[in-house]
Amino acid sequence: MLSLTNGKIAFDFSKCQQCGTCLAVCPTHSIHALQLKNGLTDIKINQDTCIQCKKCIKSCPSTMKDNTEQYNESFPAKKYYFSNNADKQIRYSSSSGGTCKTLIIQALKQGLVDGVYTLGKSNEYPYVKGTFYTAEHCPSFQDIPNSVYHSVMLNKNVNCVPKCKRLMVVGTNCQLKALEIVLKHKCENLIKVCIFCKQQKCFDSTRFLAKIMGAEILLDKPFAFQYRGNGWPGTVRLNGKELPYARASILPFGKRLWTVPGCNICGDSFSQYHADLSLMDPWGEINPSDTQGTTLVTVHTQAGNDIIKTVKNLNLLEKSYKEVIPALGLNDINRKQKLIPYFLGENCSRKIKTAAHMEILQRKAFTILLTALPKMPILFYRIIHKFPDLRNLILR
Ligand SMILES: Cc1cc2nc3c(=O)[nH]c(=O)nc-3n(C[C@H](O)[C@H](O)[C@H](O)COP(=O)(O)OP(=O)(O)OC[C@H]3O[C@@H](n4cnc5c(N)ncnc54)[C@H](O)[C@@H]3O)c2cc1C
Ligand code: SF4
Ligand code: SF4
Ligand code: SF4
Incomplete structure (x- = not known):
């Protein structure tokens, strides 16, 4: 988060x-990135060249509080689809x-937008980068990464x-909030596709997955990864080793x-x-027999509904709110929302403080334990996952 302090x-x-x-918006190039060992980026500001225009603060998504009041109220009225590409492969x-x-x-092919800004694959860590595509420079399915x-x-x-009339952007909530600010003067019509996201991981999470597969990866040595794909929920692949995603995700995501x-x-x-649309796993x-893969689409706006219904090659099956409730994970989101005041440093009740302390302690303890131990059988990680989640007990 950026702020004007002292x-x-x-x-x-x-x-x-x-x-x-x-890093993109600073007109004087006063913001610099410093890569940390865990793959995250530390931000350094050169105060000597900074002209205090505040462009960085205004477009920083962590300064824009999410509206969490009565969050669930609008979900019954939204449209939902199970959706997948008609081509099985x-x-x-x-x-x-x-x-x-x-x-x-x-x-792009149907001329519904003039350009799309999303991730494209690249050769250096993190092996993907923000890429602008047009109908002339249209990506193939292989050019766009699966979930990273x-x-x-x-x-x-x-x-x-560039300046364009109709632009589509694809990103998670934080990325979209910032793109909305940065691109509002560049295009007349912005379609925002949200990749549903409860948390983004760092390199240490991938290193842990590599460890439980018996592989080793280093930040400064190229590594080959695939977190999803090969059916649903898919396979994690790291330097040639494989693990079912459902098992791989238990500890890093669950805890x-x-x-x-x-x-x-x-x-x-x-x-x-x-966003106009959100895309997630159902x-x-x-249906247990569907091992090919399906995206659950939540439609927030008319523009979102228009575009999903207009693009070709998608099988769409409309679902009711009642049918998709278990997949929406609203309880999980609501629980996360309760702890935000604590993490923002705002006043909060003793219960919230205790739950947040528990979450931090629990994370530290698991991280130390899992980093220190050598590769263990998968059963061991499953047993650890069964430990009760202390913040849940407090917030219940
Ligand atoms: C960090 C992260 C966390 C997620 N958490 C959940 C979750 O908790 N529950 C859930 O149901 N679904 C979650 N998802 C969404 C899920 O993994 C799928 O992305 C979603 O179901 C869309 O699938 P698809 O086959 O339609 O996407 P695909 O057709 O495979 O396209 C993937 C799209 O995602 C974009 N993308 C990939 N990684 C990122 C990234 N890190 N940041 C921005 N864009 C990216 C790609 O550029 C591409 O446009 C998460 C995704 C990410 C990236
Ligand atoms: S205030 Fe303006 S000049 Fe200073 S770091 Fe932020 S964007 Fe750059
Ligand atoms: S949230 Fe984004 S804009 Fe804000 S400081 Fe971090 S990288 Fe910069
Ligand atoms: S949970 Fe996802 S959308 Fe939210 S800040 Fe983290 S990466 Fe961004």
Whole structure:
């Protein structure tokens, strides 16, 4: 998070959502990135060249509080679809149902937008970067990555987006909030596709996954990864080793380990106040015989509904709110929202403080334990996962 403190632009790492926007918007190039050992980025500000224009503060998503009041109220009235690419192979190799890649490629091919800003694959860590695509420079399904579960700083490259009439952007809530500010003067019509996100991981999480697969990866040595794909919920691949995603995700995601610090203050996984559409996994809702992959689409706006219905090559099955409730994870989101005041340093009740302390302690203890131990059988990690979640006991 960035703020003007004691007459200087100050950076608070504990609230940084690692979106990369500040690095792009500074007109005097006074903001610099310093890569840390865990793959996250520390931000340094050159106070000598800073002209205090506050562009960085105004576009920093962690300064824009998410609206969490009566968060669940609007969900019954939204539209929901199970969606997947009509081509089995594309669906199989994508994160969930390949809906996001299809939206990007088809919106460009059908002339529904003039450009799309999203992640494209690259050769250096984090092996993806913000990329601008047009109909002439249209990506293939292989050019766009599946879900990347290490920090990506999507918005670092946003200056490559030229002025255009209709633009689509794809990102998580924090990335979209910042893109909305940065791009509002560059395009007339902005379609925002949200990648549902409760937390973004760092390199240490990937290193842990590598460890339980018996592989070793280093930040400064190229490594090959794939977190999703190969059916649903998919396979994690690291330097040639494989692990089912459902097993791999139990500890890092279940216990919120190795999370980007600013995820603690992010309360709108759907980006429902910014996005036109949100895309997620239909956990708990999927038909067990569907191992090919399906994306659960939540529609927030008319523009969102229009575009998902207009793009070709998508199988859409409308679902009712009642049918998708278990997959929406609203209880999880609400629980996260309760702790935000604590992480923002605001006044909060003793119960919230205790639950937040518990969460921090629990994370530290698990991280130390899991980092110190050698590779253990998967059963060991499953048993650890069964330990009761202390913050749940307090917040219940
Ligand atoms: C960090 C992260 C956390 C997530 N957490 C959850 C969760 O808790 N529950 C849940 O149901 N779903 C979660 N998802 C969403 C899920 O993994 C799928 O992305 C979603 O279901 C869309 O699937 P798809 O097959 O339609 O996407 P695809 O067609 O495979 O397209 C993937 C799209 O995601 C973009 N993308 C990939 N990684 C990132 C990233 N780190 N930041 C920004 N854009 C990215 C790619 O550029 C591409 O456009 C998460 C995704 C991410 C990236
Ligand atoms: S206030 Fe303006 S000049 Fe200073 S760091 Fe932020 S964007 Fe750059
Ligand atoms: S949240 Fe984004 S804009 Fe704000 S300080 Fe972190 S990287 Fe910069
Ligand atoms: S949880 Fe929120 S802050 Fe963290 S990466 Fe996801 S959208 Fe950004």
